[in-house]
Amino acid sequence: MSHPDSPVPGQFVLVLHSHLPWLANHGRWPVGEEWLYQSWAASYLPVFAMLRRLADDGYSDMLSLGITPVLAAQLDDPHCAASMYEWLADWQLRATEAAVATDTQRRELGAREYRSASAALADFESHWRHGAAPMLRRVAASGVAEILGGPLAHPFAPLLDPRLRRFSLAEGLADAALRCGTRPRGIWAPECAFAPGMEAEYAAAGVGHFMVDGPTLHGDTALARPVGDTDVLAFGRDLSVSYRVWSPKSGYPGHPAYRDFHTYDHATGLKPARVTGKTVAAKDKKPYDPQRADPVIDRHVDDFIGHVRHRLVEESARIGRPALVVAAFDTELFGHWWHEGPIWLERLLRRLPEAGVRVGTLASAAANGHTGAAVGLPPSSWGSGKDWRVWEGPQVSHLVQLNAEVSATALDAVDKLVDPRGGRSRVADQIVRETLLTVSSDWPFMVSKDTAADYAVRRAHTHAHATRELVDAALRSHVGQAEQLRRNWSRADNLFADLDARRLHTTEALSTRRRSH
Known part of the structure; x- marks a missing residue:
């Protein structure tokens, strides 16, 4: 036009x-x-x-x-940055393999992909070595x-416990301020x-x-x-x-004329x-x-x-x-x-x-x-229908119930474990972290759209299990077990290091004061 x-x-x-x-x-x-x-x-x-x-x-x-x-x-994340560097190098190696093939089309594909991979490696080395x-x-x-x-861990906010919803938003804005230098x-x-x-x-x-x-x-x-x-x-x-x-x-x-997303050269993983x-x-x-x-x-x-x-x-x-x-x-x-x-x-x-x-x-x-x-x-x-059906429809009702149960369990435990005027509880922090990962909007979306649905269900239940076993050990006063579980889970889910469960109390108090005015 x-x-x-x-x-x-x-x-x-x-x-x-x-x-x-x-x-x-x-x-x-x-x-x-x-x-x-x-x-x-x-x-x-x-x-x-x-x-x-x-x-x-x-x-x-x-x-x-x-x-x-x-x-x-x-x-x-340092693990992600190191793995990304390896992934880019592997891309370059796969392109090299294609570039020396006997087939003319594959050689041309390999040469083009090698140039792209080399440029991406140079960009990553120059600009991304300290993260985003x-x-x-x-x-x-x-x-x-x-x-x-946005809020931490991308929850479907309308279906989230209001207290956890307000906390997630406040913490997400604070996290952005730390990374971006401005709120x-x-x-x-x-x-x-x-x-x-x-x-x-x-x-x-x-x-x-x-x-x-x-x-x-x-x-x-x-x-x-x-x-x-x-x-x-x-x-x-x-x-x-x-x-x-x-x-x-x-x-x-x-x-x-555009490159096809779905078609792979299975020998190299490139898209020809x-x-x-x-x-x-x-x-x-x-x-x-x-x-x-x-x-x-x-x-x-x-x-x-x-x-x-x-x-x-x-x-x-x-x-x-x-x-x-x-x-x-x-x-x-x-x-x-x-x-x-x-x-x-x-x-x-x-x-x-x-x-x-x-x-x-x-x-x-x-x-x-x-x-x-x-x-x-x-x-x-x-989403579909412009309503909530993707995240609360019958096909994901089991995840809606799981999210409600895990959120209630976690909030009850934090209230018992954390004194907002006392010291920080790393176990309570990990309980909240795993809860937020459980209620990510991605898992019901992937189930509703049938895109890696098994992976999505497994992820939701993995984080729900982490929340429950942390809560169980902490409320039974099994301090050593709770701390060991916390260390184990934080090795996998070590995001949001500044997350502090004590702020579940302070965020709610501040929100209440603001709403009253």
Whole structure:
């Protein structure tokens, strides 16, 4: 779609949501740490490299970047960093094997992958040797993007015990402040999930704005809306624009010229094919050719810009004032799922201002006055049906019951074990840590969508078992056994070192005081 470069009214905001569940020390292949390293290599490395280039070229206020605390913890974890380095080296070795094959197509594939692996290794050695925190601080300090926070361990908040929900959010924001050097004012609520009343909890935690899906605002996403009687703003994802890229039925990544995600060369684990066609069998797919894909990327950039311009003009006319268009995606789409995604993304962000589109962040959209009248929001999410069925439907009722039981057990134990004015209890800390890992929204999602469902159920029950046996030993005053269990479990689940169970009391007291005022 062609477009003139005359300015259009309003503002466009791109939001990226970066998240993976805690995978370290819980399997490698086919589900486990491999998922982390694939996403790190294909998405996080190029996206942060893009942000560095944009910042160096003087761009600012280009997008809102959500990084969940559980993902940041893995990107900062020494075990994960060392294993990632090994994974990149293995990628290079696999490419070398392909590059010396007798088959011409495999040799070309190997040479291309060797160059990519070598570039990724150099990037990792230069920028990631101290983890993600220095990268996040650089992004925040440069102003190229707004960092969004979120609750610890990515729970489906509406179904979580309110006390644990408030604690998880407060701790998640504190964790982001430690890593980024600044406390986020905006959050990506896990799964864009909302229940009436959560806006008051957001206000008490100091959250200024958050994301919901478009249908939560009945499709009227042209302005951010204060929720209830708070000043907390809900921004809605514009589905008509977002679905141009990634939709349940179509989108750019399915173009025949792009690299196929699902087809592997089983001898090397590399991906040799292009999509070719939606109904073409893997064995019949044509070899991937980057030169064939490159002009398609440009066409899709132009198409997306054209739709953004049209939507801004259309929505501004409808509401009688400059409108807002928010497109939101999982960061892992760009590179991991859609190989050409990072190139498309950088070209898009550079060309949007040239095409007369004002680009900004959620924070700048609020500051620029793109806000409307207050609304009440319904129970909602960005999952199937835009309701809670993915996380509380009959297919995951066993996990809903498990989460409720484990949360109640843990909170009762912490109340008995912890004196908020006394010393720290590492056992209580680990009880809370394992509880938060149990209630991760990823496990019911994976069951509902039948993606590695057995792994998801096993993970939920593993963390539930850890919680229960820690609680049992601690409440029986088996101090030595409880401490040994704590050490054993913390070797696997050593994230959120600053988590302090005593703050379950202080967070609740502070929240109560704020709500009373």
